[in-house]
Each structure stands twice: as C-alpha cells, then as structure tokens.
Amino acid sequence: MTTTSMQLNRGLEEAVLTTQLDSKTNIQTIEAPKVQAQGINVFYGEKQALFDVNLDMPSKLVTAFIGPSGCGKSTFLRCINRMNDTIDTCRVDGKMIVDGTDVNQKSIDPVMLRASVGMVFQKPNPFPKSIYENVVYGPRIHGLAQKKSELDNIVEASLRKAGLWEEVKDRLDQPGTSLSGGQQQRLVIARAIAVDPEIILMDEPCSALDPIATAKIEELIDELRQNYCIIIVTHSMSQAARVSQQTAFFHMGKLVEAGPTETIFTNPRDTRTQDYITGRFG
Amino acid sequence: MTDKNRQRNQAIVQSRLEARNKSETRFRLFGLAMVGVAIIACFMLILSIFFQSLPALSENRLVLNLPLDAQKLDPKGTRNPQDIRSQGDFAGVVMDNLLLRFPNAEADGGYDVLSELVSTIAITPMAKQIADNPNLIGTTTPFSFALNSDLDVYLKGGFGRAREGQFRAANLNVISPSEIELQLSENQKLVYDGLSQASQPLRLDGQVPSLLLFANGGAFKVTQIANGRLSATQIIPPKTALAATNQAFKSASIKMPEDGRAIGDNMIAYGEILQAEGMVKARPNFTLLANADSNDPEMAGLLSAMVGSFLTLCVTFVITVPIGVMAAVYLEEFAPKNFWTDMVEVNINNLAAVPSIVFGLLGFSVFLHFFQMPRSAPLVGGIVLALMALPVVIIASRAAIKAVPPSIREAALGVGASKVQSVFHHVLPLATPGIMTGSILAMAHALGETAPLLMIGMVAFIADVPQSLVDSSTVLPVEIFMWAGRPERAWEAKTSAAIIVLLLFMIFINIIAIVVRRRFERRW
Amino acid sequence: MLQGSGVDLPVFSQLPVSMIAFLLLMGMALFGYFETLKASNTLTRNLRTNSVAGQKPMRPHSLPLYHGWFRLLCTLIPGFGVLVLGASIKPLLLERTALSNLPAEISSLPQDQLDLFLLDAQKIAFGGIPSSDTPQLQEIANIMASTSGMLNLVVAVLAIALAAVGFYWSKGKLSVDFRARNKVETAILVLMVAAAALAVLTTFGIVFSLVFETAKFFKVYSILDFLFGTLWSPQIAIRADQVGQTGSFGAVALFLGTFIIMLIAIIVAVPIGLGSAIYLSEYATDKVRTWVKPGLELLAGIPTVVYGFFALLTVAPMVRDIGEKLGLTTSSQSALAAGLVMGIMIIPFVSSLSDDVINAVPQTLRDGSYALGATKSETISRVILPAALPGIVGSILLAISRALGETMIVAMAAGQNANLSLNPLDMMTTVTVQIVTLLTGDQEYDSPKTHAAFALGFVLFTITLILNVIALRVVQKYREKYD
Structure with a gap:
C-alpha cells in the first residue's frame, strides 16, 4: 500500500516537474504521461540489472537516459516495448504503463505493443532487402495496407518524415545495405515510422555514426518530437542536452535522478549526477 | 488526423492478431515436428538394428557325449595329430551318435537331415581338439557343435516359429507304418495357424502353414484336416507305440508355409525333439568375436575383419597425421598469401567433399595398376583412406593452430627464437589437443568407410586373420556389406550384431576424442 | 641371388x-x-x-x-x-x-x-x-x-x-x-611444402587417372553413345582379344536413377534438416539444443554401410508392404527406400550447415524485426531466411553433391538393374553402384568394363566438383558478408 502511494506521490512530483518544464519550453498542452514506469526490477538470471525504477515519460517530448555503460539504461528502454522478452534469462517485474495499460501483463501481446512502440538500435540494421521493402515491412506484416498505391504512399510519407526521400527516391529498389551509415539509420527510423507508432525508442542511435550524420539524426529527432513520444538512450551528455527536454540519470541499475534537462545539467540534486556530468567518472 | 489513423491501425493490428499468432504456432509446430521426425529416424535406425541383432547374442548348440572310437578317428593308429586331422572320420562319429537316438533315420530318409544338423566347418573345432590331444581317443568326451544356422534361427523364433498346443486324440488308427489318422477328442482345441483360411477338408501342402505333432518321442506331419480328423505322416518313429485311444499329443504350428522357408518340416521335427530332450542347448554366443569369416553363418565371426580394420587404420594414422599436421603448419604459419596458396586451400576444401568412391578409383588405377601393389592389402587400403582423411586432418589442424593466440608466437619471437622454433616449441604443443581431436575423429570416419575399399579388392572372402600389411584382408564395414548380401536368414542377426560391434568401436573412438578435448583443450 | x-x-x-x-x-x-x-x-x-677472462665467450x-x-x-x-x-x-x-x-x-x-x-x-x-x-x-x-x-x-x-x-x-x-640451424629449418620447410603439395598431388592423381582411363574407354566406345545411350548391359563377357565386341554402355538410365534417388533424398532432407535447424536455433531452449544437436550430428557419424543395411532390411520391406497395401506393384528393392534412407543420412549435412548459417545472421536484424512487432515466424520467414538464403543454398548444394556420390546405401538397397523408369517404386541403379559392380568382379584391368567405371567416375567427379566449388564459394562469400 505504502509503496504504491509513494510511487503516486513521486509521479505527481514529476508531473509538476513536467509542468514547469513545459512552461519553460513553451509547449502549449500538458498531456498525461505517455509512459509510466512503476517499480521496474529487471533480472538477468540471478543478477539484478535494474532496481525499482519509477519514471514518467510524457508525449511530444524527448526523454533522454544517460549514465555510464552498464548502468541499465538500455535495459530499461527495452522494457518499454518488451524487447527483453527475446532474451531467455531475462525477467521483468513491476508495471510499465503505456497509454493507461500495464504492458507487462500476460494478456498483452508484445506484437500489439510493438506495433505502437517503434525502436531504433545502436547499429543501423536495415534488412538485406530493397529500401522500399525495408519501409513496407511493418505495414505488410501488420496488414495496414494492401494496395500498392497505399504502400507507395506510406513509403513516401515515412521516408519524407525521416528526411531521406530526396536522397533515395530514385533508387528505392536498391538494397538498404547499400546506403551510408547515416542514411541507413534514417531508413531504419523511416521503417519504424511506417507503422505510425506513438512512441519511438532510440538506443544510442548515433553512436555508430560520424558527426555530420549525427547532426542530421538529431535534427530529425527534434522534428519528430511534434508527433511522437521519443525516448533516447545516449552516452553523450552533449547530445542529451541538445535533443532532450527531460533527462534521467541511471547509475548501477538505479534511477538516480530525473527532471528537466536544464535542471539536471545545471543544478543536479544528487552528487553522483554532478560527478558524472562533470566527467569525474563514466 | 494522425490519432485517427493510429486508431484505425491499432484496430487492424488487433483484428489480425489472432490469425498471426495461430500461424506462429503452426510454424513452430512444423519446426518441432521436423526435429521429431529426425529424432525418430535416428531412433528407428538404431533400435531396429539393435533388435535385429539380439538373436545373434545366443546360439543353439548340439551337445553330444561322444565315445571316441579309435578305429574311426585314427585308422592308422599312429596318434599323430597330422594323421588324425586328415584321416579321422569326425562327422561319422557324430552321425553314429545321432543314429543311436534315431535308429530309423537311415531307413526313412532322415539321414540327410541329420547330416545337415552340423556342418563340416562346425565339426573342425572338435577335430582340432582331438588332434591336439590324441589321448582323448578311446574315451567318451562331451562335445558341443554350432547348430545348422537355419535351425538355429528357427529355434530362436525365426520363420514364424511354432505356436505350441496340446490335445488328446479320441481314437487313433495306424494306417501304414508311416501314416496315422486320428480324431480329436470333444472339447479339445487344435492350435493351428492355417485354420481360418481353411476350406474343409484342408490339405496341408507346402502352400499353407505346417502342423507337426509330437508324441512318445516321435514326430508326425499333418497332411489333411477334416472336421477334427487329422491325417499325418510319420517323420520320426515314436519310441513306444501310440495308444489307440486318448493318446496325448503336442503340436507345433509353423506359420510360414514350408515352400517359403529355407528349413524343411523334417529338420524342424528333429530340432524340436533334440531340444525337448536336452541335446540342443542355447548358450551365449562368442563366435562373432572369436572366429574369422566363414561361409557358415553359425561359424562366422569378425576377428579377421577387426584385425584388418586395425592394420588399415594404423597405416592411415601413420600417414595422415604427420603429413596433415605438417601441411597445416605450413599453410597456417609459413605459406605466403598468394594465388598459389589460395589454390591449395580451395583444392583442400574441395578434396574434402569429393565422393569417397572416387578415391577408390584413384587407388585402383594408381596403386593397384600403376604401382602394382597387392590387392586386398591393408597397406593399400590404409593409403587410400589416408588420402581421403588428409584434407579433413589438414582442415582440423589448421583450425587448432589458428586458435593459438598470436601473442604466444610474438613472445617466442621476442626472446630470439626463429620462426620454426616458435612454431615447433610453442604453437604446435598448444595446438596438439585440437589436432589430436580432429585426427581421431577423422580416424573414426575412416573406420566406417566402405566404398573405396571395395574398389581395391578388400571385398574378398578372408577366412584367415591377416598377419601383415600385405596379406589379403577385409575390414569391418566391408564385412558387414558382404554379410548383408548373403542369403541365409541367420546372416540378418549376424550382420546386425556386426554393425553393433562397428558402432561400439566408433563410439569408443569418439569417446577418446571427447576425453582428449575435455582434458586438454584450452580456451583463449 | x-x-x-x-x-x-x-x-x-x-x-x-x-x-x-x-x-x-x-x-x-x-x-x-x-x-x-x-x-x-x-x-x-x-x-x-679458451675464452679470455672478462670477455663473453x-x-x-x-x-x-x-x-x-x-x-x-x-x-x-x-x-x-x-x-x-x-x-x-x-x-x-x-x-x-x-x-x-x-x-x-x-x-x-x-x-x-x-x-x-x-x-x-x-x-x-x-x-x-x-x-x-x-x-x-x-x-x-x-x-x-x-x-x-x-x-x-x-x-x-x-x-x-x-x-x-x-x-x-x-x-x-x-x-x-x-649456420646449421637455418639449413635444417629450410629442410623442415621443404618437407612441409611437400606435405601440403601432397593434397594437391592427390587431386592431380584423381584427375589424371580419371582422364587417362576415360580416354581409353572413349577410344573403343563412342562418347555420345555413353552419354545418351539408353541400354546399359556391361554384363556381356568381353575377352581381351575381342575388342570389337563390347557390351552396351548407354548411361542414361544410370544418370536418371542417380538423379531420382538424389531428388527423393533432397525432398526428405531439406524440409527436415532446415526445419530442425530453424527450430533449434530460433525456438528451442538451450537445454533442448544441447541434447538434440549432438543427436542429429550422430546421424552424420554413422557409417553409410549401416544406413545401407537399414534401407535393405527395414525400410525397403516397409516401402514394399505399404506399396502392396495401396495396390502398387513394388519390388523388394526400390529407389524410394534408398532415397528415403539417403535423405535421413544427409539431414545432418543440411541441418548443421544451415544452423551455422542462420546463427551467422546478426542479432540486430532479428531485433529490428521484433521491434516492429513481427512475430517469430514472420521474422524467420521474411528476414532471417532471405538473409541466410545464399548459405542455405550452399548447404543444399553440398548435400546434393553428397547424395550423388553416396555409394553404399544405393549399392545395398536400390538394386542393380538399369531401369529407364521414373517410378520411384522400381529398382534403379546409380552411377556409383555401377562403378562398384564393374570394379569388384575379377576381371582384367584393361577391359572396356573397367574403363567404363572410370568414365562414370569422371562424370561423377566433374559434377560433384562443380557443385562443391559453387557451394563452397557461396558459403564463403556469405560468411564474409556477416563477419
């Protein structure tokens, strides 16, 4: 009982934070948090990787997870679309509420969940198919469009949103792997957008890219924010500062501190956060 | 607008979810079924061979207490082993003893059956024993002989072995010395496999199951059945006359019709009586391991083939391993990376996939014809198998050498060792477990190889254990191939048992490989 | 003396x-x-x-x-x-x-x-x-x-x-x-080069002996009659002094028999091998994998003569009985029985190579597909299998080459009659069986029968070599792609 109320309190506290944040960043609407994590614990076999994480991630904002490697930020991200299901030894406790539903319930089909939660990985992973086939993969398996014209529309719209249309419109039938690293990553983002998800998870999306490609992706993230709830894991603090409005700092499997990005970077409450941000460790 | 779109999408995804999950399940079950089929095939293979081999574990032997008559066994009276072996009438001694039990056999044609009970080859152990101990002559000594293989198969349940029954005859007429007729008593049941298909009266020719009757030490073969009335001919006369009423009979119904089997009803009748009277006894069978090959299944064993396999593998091992390891060391450590070494590598990989029979052709034309080496020799077999195993050993050794981290080489070179020294003092010892494992597994493969050895004449009938590398010999898998093609039913069980022996050797070799790997392998 | x-x-x-x-x-x-x-x-x-004190000797x-x-x-x-x-x-x-x-x-x-x-x-x-x-x-x-x-x-x-x-x-x-060490090391090196050359020499030996003997055969027998003739009856006695009167060596029936038996084997082995590989690498738990995989590889370790015996004594009668129940005339030896057992034999070749190939597909591709909401089967059939296709094709080609060159199963269970038939329930004979039959009798070395065996061997070697070269190249290219 008490823990639940504590979590509620904490949730309220963060809702307040979000409000402050929004007023600062001049966002008109204050929406209810899109994703709410409540008491998430993750175990890999015997080893516990995450300890009681509670966090709200609002819509139309970019939330960044930072922290030293192995701190559990990617593990937490993979809890949101239940990607941890694919690892045999992994066990997740706690509630992950997406749009008011706890997705960790047995009755929730991860297929359904993942159709509305897109994900982009560290290494660009286009399928060994044509650019076109890469983009229509999601709509095809979910049966969102049947006709060629519908699919064509989806491809164009998705690639436009990902800022790749102009570069590839003449060679849609070439393999996705023939693109450069940055283009591949944008292709992957277009592939995720094609099923029109509400949330996009990004797991260090720029760590394999050069600075120019990184800049493009960051620009893209900022644009996409208008329509999606974006959650990004990054090892680069400057990237977190550039693209995110809310930042959460993880350390040793615990969520140390979360709040508006500015606050975290300028006035952290926890000394560990301060140490990390100032480069004492990590 | 997007929200509307999203809702629509969600609805579509939701509606298709069930069908997709079903197809997921179907797909998974298909995979599982395929694994199941593979495993069932594996079990069927091993179990069918195992069960077929069971009859070969025991053998029926004819046990006789033979008075060893000097007149017959040593007519010259020299007591010289040579003379005894060449002059002694051992089969006659055995036959005389059997005739004591079946005195009428000479008159009624049973003589031929009796003479087939024990083959000439099956008598040779007795001949050898007596020749080696001439003072046995004149004594009465128990001997046992391997029984005719068809009878042995029958007694172990082959040829649709008899269902046995018992009944009493209400009345019995002796029509002639060799024919009787009898009426079954009320409420007596006749056990006979052919009854169902019978139109009455039923004539028991060679086309329907046979029915044999036994009483008072005699045997009869039923020729006609009509309304509980049986006509039968005598095979073996009873010791005492049959009673006219209420005579008890034992019956044996043999499902496979006489025309369809290698063993006649007469032989079966003799076999049943000998077994009932304790002259035929089942014993554990060691001929398989103790004897060399023979044309008589009851005397055939694997000894010559096992020795042949051993000699052949020795040649293979001695050639393949040093050459394979040297080649691997060269290619991995010394060879420059250029077109030629690439070609050598491609060549080795392809050589490993060349059908084994092509190596047989190579052996036939190069070793037998060009170099005029002897046919059927373990030396040639070993060389052919060595050429076959060579690429496998090279590939395995290269993998093992590659697994040794470069830091070891650098350390050796750093203290001033030459390249050759660094390889032979450091890399090779560390790679040895991997090389040994690969080589041993290649030997296991060579042990099971058959086709190329057929080409170089190792498919000959070898009744002697080979003594040297150039003696004619055969190997286990080829022996299995030859046995599988021989007609007598007993070979089925023999061949299965031989396969079990071969598989046991292979398991043994594989266990050695596993032990070597477990004990000595290092992971870097 | x-x-x-x-x-x-x-x-x-x-x-x-x-x-x-x-x-x-x-x-x-x-x-x-x-x-x-x-x-x-x-x-x-x-x-x-003799060294001077204080100086290094x-x-x-x-x-x-x-x-x-x-x-x-x-x-x-x-x-x-x-x-x-x-x-x-x-x-x-x-x-x-x-x-x-x-x-x-x-x-x-x-x-x-x-x-x-x-x-x-x-x-x-x-x-x-x-x-x-x-x-x-x-x-x-x-x-x-x-x-x-x-x-x-x-x-x-x-x-x-x-x-x-x-x-x-x-x-x-x-x-x-x-510099004795350098000289000895050179000698060692020469020895090693010779050892490596032996592998090449073996190939040359094979090629030369096949070409040489085959050429002898085609001197007395037309190559066209051999490749396209339909009558195979080498049994006609040929004495060495009667060169003109040769038997008939039209090998079409042999090629057909080899092909049909190979086809049956592949039809059996590919679904089972590929299905097992997919199940074991994508669905099975570690525990199942550790037990079942060695079990499948066990099939590869069993000598072929054992498979032959299994085909002869268990599968062939089974096929005959089932055929008779269905009202089909079946011989006690049939191409179907040999093909089925050969299929079982090559399951591990397909499954273990496919397993390697499927495992080589990077995990990131799977993750990408799962993250889009694909089910496992969709991921496998739409992402993994297309990605692994070259490798899988390579493994099937190797399996085909293996099936073409297999001798003992067909020698024991397929029969010796050169039947020009498409019915898998008939007896058929293969190239390898005829090589064995031609060479295991006691005949003179220099007879057309012997040379015919080499001509068959030459055909077999050429075809399997081509298959192997293609397959190994494909697999190697594929490995390089994901390394």
Whole structure:
C-alpha cells in the first residue's frame, strides 16, 4: 500500500516537474504521461540489472537516459516495448504503463505493443532487402495496407518524415545495405515510422555514426518530437542536452535522478549526477 | 488526423492478431515436428538394428557325449595329430551318435537331415581338439557343435516359429507304418495357424502353414484336416507305440508355409525333439568375436575383419597425421598469401567433399595398376583412406593452430627464437589437443568407410586373420556389406550384431576424442 | 641371388638388397648424427674454456643439435633419393628390357595382346597367377627377373655411395660460423611444402587417372553413345582379344536413377534438416539444443554401410508392404527406400550447415524485426531466411553433391538393374553402384568394363566438383558478408 502511494506521490512530483518544464519550453498542452514506469526490477538470471525504477515519460517530448555503460539504461528502454522478452534469462517485474495499460501483463501481446512502440538500435540494421521493402515491412506484416498505391504512399510519407526521400527516391529498389551509415539509420527510423507508432525508442542511435550524420539524426529527432513520444538512450551528455527536454540519470541499475534537462545539467540534486556530468567518472 | 489513423491501425493490428499468432504456432509446430521426425529416424535406425541383432547374442548348440572310437578317428593308429586331422572320420562319429537316438533315420530318409544338423566347418573345432590331444581317443568326451544356422534361427523364433498346443486324440488308427489318422477328442482345441483360411477338408501342402505333432518321442506331419480328423505322416518313429485311444499329443504350428522357408518340416521335427530332450542347448554366443569369416553363418565371426580394420587404420594414422599436421603448419604459419596458396586451400576444401568412391578409383588405377601393389592389402587400403582423411586432418589442424593466440608466437619471437622454433616449441604443443581431436575423429570416419575399399579388392572372402600389411584382408564395414548380401536368414542377426560391434568401436573412438578435448583443450 | 631377390611386386622385390641398403643408410646417418653432436659439444666447450677472462665467450651460431641434424639429413637425403628414384623408374626399365628382348612373333602382336603377354611375364617373374604359361613367357620372365635383380644392386650401391659423399662432406662443415640451424629449418620447410603439395598431388592423381582411363574407354566406345545411350548391359563377357565386341554402355538410365534417388533424398532432407535447424536455433531452449544437436550430428557419424543395411532390411520391406497395401506393384528393392534412407543420412549435412548459417545472421536484424512487432515466424520467414538464403543454398548444394556420390546405401538397397523408369517404386541403379559392380568382379584391368567405371567416375567427379566449388564459394562469400 505504502509503496504504491509513494510511487503516486513521486509521479505527481514529476508531473509538476513536467509542468514547469513545459512552461519553460513553451509547449502549449500538458498531456498525461505517455509512459509510466512503476517499480521496474529487471533480472538477468540471478543478477539484478535494474532496481525499482519509477519514471514518467510524457508525449511530444524527448526523454533522454544517460549514465555510464552498464548502468541499465538500455535495459530499461527495452522494457518499454518488451524487447527483453527475446532474451531467455531475462525477467521483468513491476508495471510499465503505456497509454493507461500495464504492458507487462500476460494478456498483452508484445506484437500489439510493438506495433505502437517503434525502436531504433545502436547499429543501423536495415534488412538485406530493397529500401522500399525495408519501409513496407511493418505495414505488410501488420496488414495496414494492401494496395500498392497505399504502400507507395506510406513509403513516401515515412521516408519524407525521416528526411531521406530526396536522397533515395530514385533508387528505392536498391538494397538498404547499400546506403551510408547515416542514411541507413534514417531508413531504419523511416521503417519504424511506417507503422505510425506513438512512441519511438532510440538506443544510442548515433553512436555508430560520424558527426555530420549525427547532426542530421538529431535534427530529425527534434522534428519528430511534434508527433511522437521519443525516448533516447545516449552516452553523450552533449547530445542529451541538445535533443532532450527531460533527462534521467541511471547509475548501477538505479534511477538516480530525473527532471528537466536544464535542471539536471545545471543544478543536479544528487552528487553522483554532478560527478558524472562533470566527467569525474563514466 | 494522425490519432485517427493510429486508431484505425491499432484496430487492424488487433483484428489480425489472432490469425498471426495461430500461424506462429503452426510454424513452430512444423519446426518441432521436423526435429521429431529426425529424432525418430535416428531412433528407428538404431533400435531396429539393435533388435535385429539380439538373436545373434545366443546360439543353439548340439551337445553330444561322444565315445571316441579309435578305429574311426585314427585308422592308422599312429596318434599323430597330422594323421588324425586328415584321416579321422569326425562327422561319422557324430552321425553314429545321432543314429543311436534315431535308429530309423537311415531307413526313412532322415539321414540327410541329420547330416545337415552340423556342418563340416562346425565339426573342425572338435577335430582340432582331438588332434591336439590324441589321448582323448578311446574315451567318451562331451562335445558341443554350432547348430545348422537355419535351425538355429528357427529355434530362436525365426520363420514364424511354432505356436505350441496340446490335445488328446479320441481314437487313433495306424494306417501304414508311416501314416496315422486320428480324431480329436470333444472339447479339445487344435492350435493351428492355417485354420481360418481353411476350406474343409484342408490339405496341408507346402502352400499353407505346417502342423507337426509330437508324441512318445516321435514326430508326425499333418497332411489333411477334416472336421477334427487329422491325417499325418510319420517323420520320426515314436519310441513306444501310440495308444489307440486318448493318446496325448503336442503340436507345433509353423506359420510360414514350408515352400517359403529355407528349413524343411523334417529338420524342424528333429530340432524340436533334440531340444525337448536336452541335446540342443542355447548358450551365449562368442563366435562373432572369436572366429574369422566363414561361409557358415553359425561359424562366422569378425576377428579377421577387426584385425584388418586395425592394420588399415594404423597405416592411415601413420600417414595422415604427420603429413596433415605438417601441411597445416605450413599453410597456417609459413605459406605466403598468394594465388598459389589460395589454390591449395580451395583444392583442400574441395578434396574434402569429393565422393569417397572416387578415391577408390584413384587407388585402383594408381596403386593397384600403376604401382602394382597387392590387392586386398591393408597397406593399400590404409593409403587410400589416408588420402581421403588428409584434407579433413589438414582442415582440423589448421583450425587448432589458428586458435593459438598470436601473442604466444610474438613472445617466442621476442626472446630470439626463429620462426620454426616458435612454431615447433610453442604453437604446435598448444595446438596438439585440437589436432589430436580432429585426427581421431577423422580416424573414426575412416573406420566406417566402405566404398573405396571395395574398389581395391578388400571385398574378398578372408577366412584367415591377416598377419601383415600385405596379406589379403577385409575390414569391418566391408564385412558387414558382404554379410548383408548373403542369403541365409541367420546372416540378418549376424550382420546386425556386426554393425553393433562397428558402432561400439566408433563410439569408443569418439569417446577418446571427447576425453582428449575435455582434458586438454584450452580456451583463449 | 639375383633371381632370389624377386618377390611378388617391383617395390617389394628389392627387399633383401634394398633392405640392406636401407639399414646401412640408417646406420650411417645415426652414426654421423652422434659423431657431429659430440664434436659440436666439444667445440662449444673449448670455446668457453679458451675464452679470455672478462670477455663473453664465443658461441657457435647453431646448437649442437642442429649440426647433428644437418649431418643426418646430408646422409639420408641423397641415399633415399636414389632408392626412391630407382624404385620408380624400375618398372619402365623392365618393360624396355623385356620389349627389346621379345621374339619377333610376339612383338608383332597387337598392342593389347602384347600388354597381356608382358603382364603374364611379370606375374611369372615376380609371383602371381598368369593367364597362360609358355616357354616364351618363361624366357622373358627370366630376363625380367635378372634385370630386376641387377637394377636393385646398382641402385643400392649408388645410394650408399651418394650417402657416403654426403656423410663425409657434411662432417667437414662443422664450424663456429656454420649456420646449421637455418639449413635444417629450410629442410623442415621443404618437407612441409611437400606435405601440403601432397593434397594437391592427390587431386592431380584423381584427375589424371580419371582422364587417362576415360580416354581409353572413349577410344573403343563412342562418347555420345555413353552419354545418351539408353541400354546399359556391361554384363556381356568381353575377352581381351575381342575388342570389337563390347557390351552396351548407354548411361542414361544410370544418370536418371542417380538423379531420382538424389531428388527423393533432397525432398526428405531439406524440409527436415532446415526445419530442425530453424527450430533449434530460433525456438528451442538451450537445454533442448544441447541434447538434440549432438543427436542429429550422430546421424552424420554413422557409417553409410549401416544406413545401407537399414534401407535393405527395414525400410525397403516397409516401402514394399505399404506399396502392396495401396495396390502398387513394388519390388523388394526400390529407389524410394534408398532415397528415403539417403535423405535421413544427409539431414545432418543440411541441418548443421544451415544452423551455422542462420546463427551467422546478426542479432540486430532479428531485433529490428521484433521491434516492429513481427512475430517469430514472420521474422524467420521474411528476414532471417532471405538473409541466410545464399548459405542455405550452399548447404543444399553440398548435400546434393553428397547424395550423388553416396555409394553404399544405393549399392545395398536400390538394386542393380538399369531401369529407364521414373517410378520411384522400381529398382534403379546409380552411377556409383555401377562403378562398384564393374570394379569388384575379377576381371582384367584393361577391359572396356573397367574403363567404363572410370568414365562414370569422371562424370561423377566433374559434377560433384562443380557443385562443391559453387557451394563452397557461396558459403564463403556469405560468411564474409556477416563477419
């Protein structure tokens, strides 16, 4: 009982934070948090990787997870679309509420969940198919469009949103792997957008890219924010500062501190956060 | 607008979810079924061979207490082993003893059956024993002989072995010395496999199951059945006359019709009586391991083939391993990376996939014809198998050498060792477990190889254990191939048992490989 | 003495003389090794005791061991070289001698009879059962035997002489500066190159023997009749002196039988092998995998003759019984039975290679697909299998090559009749079975039957080689892509 109320309190506290944040960043609407994590614990076999994480991630904002490697930020991200299901030894406790539903319930089909939660990985992973086939993969398996014209529309719209249309419109039938690293990553983002998800998870999306490609992706993230709830894991603090409005700092499997990005970077409450941000460790 | 779109999408995804999950399940079950089929095939293979081999574990032997008559066994009276072996009438001694039990056999044609009970080859152990101990002559000594293989198969349940029954005859007429007729008593049941298909009266020719009757030490073969009335001919006369009423009979119904089997009803009748009277006894069978090959299944064993396999593998091992390891060391450590070494590598990989029979052709034309080496020799077999195993050993050794981290080489070179020294003092010892494992597994493969050895004449009938590398010999898998093609039913069980022996050797070799790997392998 | 040296074949007929030469060589080499070892040790010690105080003592360039080995090799290499060379040119010289001594009526015989004559003479001279025995044969045999003995002696003496030269020359080589180690290492290197070359030599041996014998076959039999003829009946007795009357060697039925049995095997093996590989790599838990995978690989370790027996005694009767129940006429041996069992045999080839290939598909592709909401089966069929396709095709090609070259199963269970039929319930025969049948009888080496076997072998070798080259290339390219 008490823990639940504590979590509620904490949730309220963060809702307040979000409000402050929004007023600062001049966002008109204050929406209810899109994703709410409540008491998430993750175990890999015997080893516990995450300890009681509670966090709200609002819509139309970019939330960044930072922290030293192995701190559990990617593990937490993979809890949101239940990607941890694919690892045999992994066990997740706690509630992950997406749009008011706890997705960790047995009755929730991860297929359904993942159709509305897109994900982009560290290494660009286009399928060994044509650019076109890469983009229509999601709509095809979910049966969102049947006709060629519908699919064509989806491809164009998705690639436009990902800022790749102009570069590839003449060679849609070439393999996705023939693109450069940055283009591949944008292709992957277009592939995720094609099923029109509400949330996009990004797991260090720029760590394999050069600075120019990184800049493009960051620009893209900022644009996409208008329509999606974006959650990004990054090892680069400057990237977190550039693209995110809310930042959460993880350390040793615990969520140390979360709040508006500015606050975290300028006035952290926890000394560990301060140490990390100032480069004492990590 | 997007929200509307999203809702629509969600609805579509939701509606298709069930069908997709079903197809997921179907797909998974298909995979599982395929694994199941593979495993069932594996079990069927091993179990069918195992069960077929069971009859070969025991053998029926004819046990006789033979008075060893000097007149017959040593007519010259020299007591010289040579003379005894060449002059002694051992089969006659055995036959005389059997005739004591079946005195009428000479008159009624049973003589031929009796003479087939024990083959000439099956008598040779007795001949050898007596020749080696001439003072046995004149004594009465128990001997046992391997029984005719068809009878042995029958007694172990082959040829649709008899269902046995018992009944009493209400009345019995002796029509002639060799024919009787009898009426079954009320409420007596006749056990006979052919009854169902019978139109009455039923004539028991060679086309329907046979029915044999036994009483008072005699045997009869039923020729006609009509309304509980049986006509039968005598095979073996009873010791005492049959009673006219209420005579008890034992019956044996043999499902496979006489025309369809290698063993006649007469032989079966003799076999049943000998077994009932304790002259035929089942014993554990060691001929398989103790004897060399023979044309008589009851005397055939694997000894010559096992020795042949051993000699052949020795040649293979001695050639393949040093050459394979040297080649691997060269290619991995010394060879420059250029077109030629690439070609050598491609060549080795392809050589490993060349059908084994092509190596047989190579052996036939190069070793037998060009170099005029002897046919059927373990030396040639070993060389052919060595050429076959060579690429496998090279590939395995290269993998093992590659697994040794470069830091070891650098350390050796750093203290001033030459390249050759660094390889032979450091890399090779560390790679040895991997090389040994690969080589041993290649030997296991060579042990099971058959086709190329057929080409170089190792498919000959070898009744002697080979003594040297150039003696004619055969190997286990080829022996299995030859046995599988021989007609007598007993070979089925023999061949299965031989396969079990071969598989046991292979398991043994594989266990050695596993032990070597477990004990000595290092992971870097 | 010269006569007595003839045993049953050229290599071994040298035994007494050559054995003495061999032992002498070994003795010399070992003596030289220890002598130099001792001398070299003394040299090292002397250098140390004679060194000026306070200065580092001088050391010979190479360790005594290497000086010893150098001497050993210097003795053995020329000696053995001569022995081996002698043994290999001896058959040629013998034939020359025999030919030059032939009486006119023999040397005017046609080539094949001449060959037979020489073979018989050889058999009389060195043991063996000749096909005929005439005074002329005896005479030539005597000449051959005495020439052989003479040659043996000459070779042995030459070998010892050359070895002795090496022995004395290398003795003088021991010095402080002499780089014995480098020389020995070069020798080792040469030995290793020779070992690697043997693998290449084997391939050449295969190719040459196949081409050579096949060419002989096509001299007497038309290549078109062989490749496109439909009648295969090599059973017609062919005596060596009746070259014109050959049997019929139209191999189409063989090719067809081989193809159909291979097809059945592939139809069995590919779904089972691929299905198992997919299930084991994508669905099965670690525990299941650790038990089932070795179980499947066990199938690969079972000798083919065991499969043949299984096909002959278990599967063929089963196929016949089922066929009879369905009202089909079936023989006790059938292509179907052989194909089914061969399919079981090649399951592990398909499954383990496919398993490797599927595992080589990067996890990130799977993650990408799952993250889009694909189910496992959708991910497998739409992402993993297309990505792994080249590798899987490669593994199937290897399996086909394996099935084409398989001998024992078909030899035991498919039958010997060359049936031009498409019905898998019929008996069929294959290329490999006919090679075995043609070569396991007791016939002369130089008969069209024997040569026909090599022609079949040549076809088999060529096809499997092409398949293997393609498959290995495809698989290698695929591996490089994801490495």
